[in-house]
Each structure stands twice: as structure tokens, then as C-alpha cells.
Amino acid sequence: MVLNLGQCYQIVGHALNDLxxxxxxxxxxxxxxxxxxxxxxxxxxxxxxxGTWVYNYHTTYQSRVQPxxxxxxxxxxxxxxxxxxxxxxxxxxxxxxxxxxxQVLVTDTDYYWICNEAARWLWFEHELMLASIAxxxxxxxxxxxxxxxxxxxxxxxxxxxxxxxxPVVPGYPPRDGAWRRPRLDFIGxxxxxxxxxxxxxxxxxxxVRVRCPVVxxxxxxxxxxxxxxxxxxxxxxxxxxxxxxxxxxxxxxSMGVGPEAAAFGAMAKDQEARARRLVHFFAREAPAxxxxxxxxxxxxxxxxxxxxxxxxxx
Amino acid sequence: xxxxxVVPAIPSGAAGGGAGSxxxxxxxxxxxxxxAPQLGRYQRFTVSSQSPSSERSRVxxxxxxxxxxxxxxxxxxxxxxxxxxDQRGVQRRVLSQGDEAPIGALVLSRSFVAALAxxxxxxxxxxxPVVDYGGMKGxxxxxxEALKRLRVDVRIAMMGDGTRRVSLNAWPxxxxxxxxxxxxxxxxxxxxxxxxxxxxxxxxTVNGADVTLELSLTYGPDVEYELKAFxxxxxxxxxxxxxxxxxxxxxxxxxxxxxxxxxxxxLAMDKALEWLIDxxxxxxxxxxxxxxxxxxxxxRQLPTWQAAAQYVLLHNQPQRVAELPRQIVSxxxxxxxxxxx
Numbered sequence: 139m140v141l142n143l144g145q146c147y148q149i150v151g152h153a154l155n156d157l158x159x160x161x162x163x164x165x166x167x168x169x170x171x172x173x174x175x176x177x178x179x180x181x182x183x184x185x186x187x188x189g190t191w192v193y194n195y196h197t198t199y200q201s202r203v204q205p206x207x208x209x210x211x212x213x214x215x216x217x218x219x220x221x222x223x224x225x226x227x228x229x230x231x232x233x234x235x236x237x238x239x240x241q242v243l244v245t246d247t248d249y250y251w252i253c254n255e256a257a258r259w260l261w262f263e264h265e266l267m268l269a270s271i272a273x274x275x276x277x278x279x280x281x282x283x284x285x286x287x288x289x290x291x292x293x294x295x296x297x298x299x300x301x302x303x304x305p306v307v308p309g310y311p312p313r314d315g316a317w318r319r320p321r322l323d324f325i326g327x328x329x330x331x332x333x334x335x336x337x338x339x340x341x342x343x344x345x346v347r348v349r350c351p352v353v354x355x356x357x358x359x360x361x362x363x364x365x366x367x368x369x370x371x372x373x374x375x376x377x378x379x380x381x382x383x384x385x386x387x388x389x390x391x392s393m394g395v396g397p398e399a400a401a402f403g404a405m406a407k408d409q410e411a412r413a414r415r416l417v418h419f420f421a422r423e424a425p426a427x428x429x430x431x432x433x434x435x436x437x438x439x440x441x442x443x444x445x446x447x448x449x450x451x452x
Numbered sequence: 453x454x455x456x457x458v459v460p461a462i463p464s465g466a467a468g469g470g471a472g473s474x475x476x477x478x479x480x481x482x483x484x485x486x487x488a489p490q491l492g493r494y495q496r497f498t499v500s501s502q503s504p505s506s507e508r509s510r511v512x513x514x515x516x517x518x519x520x521x522x523x524x525x526x527x528x529x530x531x532x533x534x535x536x537x538d539q540r541g542v543q544r545r546v547l548s549q550g551d552e553a554p555i556g557a558l559v560l561s562r563s564f565v566a567a568l569a570x571x572x573x574x575x576x577x578x579x580x581p582v583v584d585y586g587g588m589k590g591x592x593x594x595x596x597e598a599l600k601r602l603r604v605d606v607r608i609a610m611m612g613d614g615t616r617r618v619s620l621n622a623w624p625x626x627x628x629x630x631x632x633x634x635x636x637x638x639x640x641x642x643x644x645x646x647x648x649x650x651x652x653x654x655x656x657t658v659n660g661a662d663v664t665l666e667l668s669l670t671y672g673p674d675v676e677y678e679l680k681a682f683x684x685x686x687x688x689x690x691x692x693x694x695x696x697x698x699x700x701x702x703x704x705x706x707x708x709x710x711x712x713x714x715x716x717x718x719l720a721m722d723k724a725l726e727w728l729i730d731x732x733x734x735x736x737x738x739x740x741x742x743x744x745x746x747x748x749x750x751x752r753q754l755p756t757w758q759a760a761a762q763y764v765l766l767h768n769q770p771q772r773v774a775e776l777p778r779q780i781v782s783x784x785x786x787x788x789x790x791x792x793x
Contacts, residue, residue, distance in 0.1 A: 303506065304505055304506050305505055305506065306503050306505070306506045306511050306513075306552055306555060306557045306559065307503060307504060307505055307506075307513075307555055307557070308504065308505045310552070310554075310555060313506075313552070313559065314549060317547055317548070317549070317561070337507060338507045338508075338509055338510060338563050339507055339508070342505075342506065342507070
């Protein structure tokens with residue numbers, strides 16, 4: 139499944155209960171009118187939407203509601219800074235915690251960054267196509283050195299195997315090539331594929347199956363720089379992106395001050411645990427060593443008893 | 453005095469009726485092809501085409517093997533042996549998951565030096581290869597081990613030189629008189645007649661590494677006679693044209709030996725099953741259940757073949773013709789009822 143950046147931040151924003159999407163009824167350089175926001179409730183004062191981020195999904199212009207800038211009777215939002223006026227029907231996105239993008243007031247963390255960060259923690263199965271050279275046992279993968287940095291990025295047999303041999307006859311499925319014992323090595327930091335059993339012929343197309351961080355493969359191609367525009371596409375699923383995106387958002391929110399930040403901290407911890415259970419979660423660090431109390435808990439009762447007796451004897 | 457080994461006197465049933473002197477014997481291919489189906493799977497196929505898009509010399513396409521459902525490991529880990537063509541006698545192993553049944557292709561763990569030409573005959577064997585492969589003992593090895601346990605009759609042609617002492621060092625398996633069974637000559641009959649067993653005594657003496665035939669009578673120059681002996685069956689070999697004594701063993705499928713094929717298969721099965729049971733029990737690549745199942749299958753067959761092998765060794769080996777009644781009765785059989793000779 140693929141998602142574009144626009145879908146990605148909407149997934150995270152909705153999960154965070156932070157994002158609302160409307161259509162512009164009319165607009166000026168310093169306002170936008172949204173009929174769904176028209177409200178006759180006397181409690182709907184002019185400050186109801188103070189500081190809300192306003193993003194035109196069509197033109198990608200962004201601004202912010204100024205203090206007291208809400209006209210309840212018409213649903214008009216007065217904004218600063220000025221922008222190119224939206225036309226009627228333009229999709230308008232309102233967010234409160236984060237701006238969609240950092241184009242304006244760049245000091246704030248934006249949804250673009252949250253999505254790129256989430257995409258760094260997810261991976262997908264990627265096949266690197268190579269052409270065989272008769273008798274050659276090593277193939278440089280330096281082209282992918284930007285993200286191919288760990289031996290375990292080569293897919294295991296349980297994940298479908300690390301290597302696909304060319305089909306025996308045209309049109310037949312590629313064969314599992316794990317019997318050639320492929321291995322990743324990093325010579326001077328540059329990834330190299332080793333095959334214990336080389337190919338007999340040159341020019342055969344074979345593929346190496348690796349775990350590729352989602353953020354490194356944009357619009358179906360290996361690309362540096364991450365998600366840049368709303369239309370940029372990545373390989374992931376709605377559920378996985380939402381899980382990781384929400385973790386990143388909570389983590390970011392927990393860096394503030396006050397009781398609200400503490401609450402987000404707890405939520406971030408909880409969400410991280412969910413993220414780490416995902417199939418495609420890219421654990422970049424080694425598992426933490428077990429603390430002594432956990433080791434003891436894992437010991438069979440008999441062994442602990444024997445240990446206690448030894449201690450008592452000494 | 454030099455002697456030559458003449459054709460072995462092949463026991464009946466060895467290679468068809470009348471396959472005695474000048475007989476063809478049994479080829480190595482005959483031996484292992486009789487053993488292979490007893491021990492496991494053995495099928496012969498004809499290469500139908502070459503792989504057009506992959507490693508041609510690693511892939512063997514056999515139309516006869518096409519099957520839409522067979523599992524990738526069905527022919528996996530078995531062995532392919534080339535029966536004819538340029539690479540005759542070359543052997544390869546099929547990858548454990550190398551059976552591409554829907555297109556009848558077998559992918560090998562090692563490429564041939566060149567792709568097998570369409571029309572080439574290959575033999576598939578499992579669980580043992582034809583010849584030793586890696587740590588696996590081959591069918592030929594089991595046949596050779598069986599031949600080592602069998603004996604065949606041979607006649608060693610001699611030419612008289614007026615002495616009574618003839619060196620037997622050229623036939624190192626003769627280490628005592630027990631490996632011989634009489635001297636044959638034409639003494640007292642016309643030389644053109646077939647040689648007859650001589651009633652004269654002889655002996656075989658050993659002095660260190662020297663083995664000597666001690667005759668009680670001399671044979672004059674140019675007088676032909678023969679020493680009948682028993683030879684280990686793995687050392688009396690023919691290259692298809694000439695029989696001779698050789699320690700080289702069954703070096704190719706055309707090398708021939710004289711022991712009956714069924715005797716060899718019986719003894720080879722005994723050895724092979726014993727070996728396969730041990731190997732199976734040590735094979736950590738198998739699951740516990742499969743290891744037990746396979747070992748049990750071999751174990752079930754073993755007693756039958758062991759009994760048959762014992763029978764062959766006790767009753768189907770060439771025996772010495774009894775010594776003269778006078779000598780035997782006087783030394784061992786005193787008081788015996790009657791001697792059959």
C-alpha cells in the first residue's frame with residue numbers, strides 16, 4: 139500500500155484529534171471564510187480559534203488565526219501573515235498542536251517533520267536489482283550506503299529470503315537464492331554483498347531483498363531528502379503509519395512544560411510500546427540488556443533455590 | 453618365473469550362462485544400477501532442453517519430471533549422474549529446494565562445466581550418490597566394499613622352468629595355501645587336452661614378504677600348467693577387453709568384475725543400510741520425527757539383508773576342493789563314516 143504525504147499528516151492529525159478539514163467559501167489576503175464554522179451560539183466568542191493553523195491544501199499556503207480573529211456569525215477567520223487568497227472550494231485544514239508545514243513560522247515543529255520522522259522508523263521490503271558478473275562473489279551496494287547500514291537489513295529466510303535468482307525459464311517466478319549464502323559486509327563503511335556461490339554467467343538479473351527505511355524510497359525511487367510535497371508517495375500502510383506517527387506526535391508534545399506535557403509523555407511511552415510491536419518497525423538500536431531483576435525472574439525456580447542455598451552456605 | 457592371470461572362473465549366474473573364460477563379467481554400472489533401486493530412488497531421464505534465462509549449466513530440464521503439484525524438495529538433495537555424452541560419469545547434487553516441478557527443472561548445487569546437451573541420459577539417485585560426493589558414500593563404494601568381502605576363482609597360467617619353486621609375489625593376495633586350490637596340468641595326457649587337477653602335492657610357503665609355490669614335481673621348460681586360486685573379487689578386474697589383477701578398483705562404469713551381481717547387491721545393501729542408519733541418526737538437519745521415521749525404515753530392512761549377506765558369505769563363496777581322502781582321514785577325519793570323494 140502507498141500513502142502520499144497529504145494522507146500521512148491527515149492520518150496523524152485525525153488520530154491526534156487535532157485536524158479538521160473544511161472547504162473555503164471565500165477568502166481575502168488576510169482572511170478565509172468557512173461556512174461550516176458559522177456559529178450562532180453566544181458562547182462562540184472571537185477568541186475560539188486563536189492561534190489555529192490554517193492550511194490551504196490546494197495552494198499549500200499556510201497562515202495562523204490572529205487573536206480575536208474569529209467571526210462566528212460568518213465563520214470568517216482573520217489570519218496573519220497574509221497569503222494568496224483561497225478560491226471557493228479550496229480544501230482548508232485547521233490544526234492546533236502543529237502547523238502542517240514549516241513554511242511560515244518555521245520554529246514550530248510541523249506535521250511534515252512528524253511524518254518524515256515516522257517514515258524513518260518504518261521499513262518495507264525492497265528488492266535491489268543487480269546484474270550478475272560471471273564468477274564474481276562481491277557486489278558493491280555503495281549506491282544504497284545512505285540507508286543500507288546494518289547486516290540485518292538483509293531479509294531473513296523467515297521474511298522470504300535475502301536473494302532471488304533469475305527465473306529458470308522466461309516468465310517463471312524467480313527462485314529463492316538463499317542457498318548462495320548472501321551476506322552483507324561494510325568495507326570502509328560501504329555496503330558490499332557477498333555471495334559464497336557466484337553466478338556462472340554475466341548479465342543475469344538477480345535481486346537482493348533488504349529492509350529499506352520508508353523515508354528513503356519516495357515516489358517509487360531511491361531518493362534522499364524525505365517527503366517534501368503533499369504528493370510525495372511512500373510505501374507503508376495506514377495502520378502502521380498512524381501508530382508510529384502518533385508516537386512521534388506524543389513524544390514531541392511531551393517536550394513542553396506543565397502537566398499537559400507530562401500526560402503526553404505517558405501517552406508517548408505507551409504508544410512507543412505499540413509501535414515496537416509492529417512488523418515493520420525499524421529497530422535501529424540493539425535490544426536493551428536485561429536488568430538483573432529480569433534475569434532473576436527468568437531463572438527457573440530450582441536454579442534460584444540452588445543459588446540461595448549456595449549463598450547461605452557461604 | 454612369471455605367470456599371467458587368466459580369466460576368472462565365474463560362478464554360475466554371474467553374467468549369464470557360459471560366461472566363464474573369456475566372459476564379459478559385470479560392469480560397474482550393472483552393479484550400482486542393481487543396488488540403487490533396492491536402496492532408494494533410482495530413475496533415468498533424458499535431458500529435454502537447456503535453460504534459456506538462467507544458469508544453463510546449473511539447471512537441468514527434464515520434461516518427464518513436469519508435475520504441477522510436486523513439492524520443491526521432492527527431488528531436492530538427490531543426485532544426478534550423467535550416463536552418456538561429453539560429461540559421462542560426472543555427478544551433481546540437486547539443491548534441497550531445487551525441484552522446479554511445474555517446468556520439470558532441477559537446480560543443482562554445483563554447475564556442470566557446460567550445460568548438458570538435450571538427449572543426454574542422466575540417472576537420479578537418492579539417498580546415496582553413484583560415486584562418493586562430499587561426505588556421502590556412493591553406491592559404487594558400497595559395491596566395492598561388497599566385492600572386497602567376496603572371492604572369485606582365478607587360474608594363474610604358469611610356464612615350467614625346471615625348478616620346483618615358483619614365486620607368487622605378483623599375486624600379493626595369496627598369503628597361504630588356503631588362497632589356492634590345486635595345480636592343473638596335462639601330465640600324463642596329450643598336451644592339447646584340457647588341463648586336469650594334478651594329484652601331486654604342493655605347498656605355498658611364506659618367508660617374510662616372499663610367497664613361493666613349492667611343487668613336488670618340476671615342469672620342464674615350455675610346459676604349461678595353472679595354479680587355481682581364490683582372489684578378492686575387487687581385485688580381479690577387466691577394462692572391458694583384458695582381465696587382470698588390479699588394486700585400482702572400479703574406476704569407471706565400464707570396468708568389470710567377476711562376482712555375481714546379486715551377491716554384490718546383497719552385501720552392499722547390508723553395508724549401506726548400516727551406514728545410512730548411523731548417518732541418519734547423526735543428521736541434525738532432520739526433524740526429530742523425520743529422523744526417527746527414516747532410521748526406522750532402514751532398520752526394518754537391515755535384518756533381512758544381513759541374513760542374506762551371511763548366507764552368501766557362507767554358502768555362495770568358492771570353496772577349496774577337499775584334500776585327498778588319504779591325507780584328511782589320517783589327520784582330521786579319523787573315524788568318520790565315509791568321505792564323499
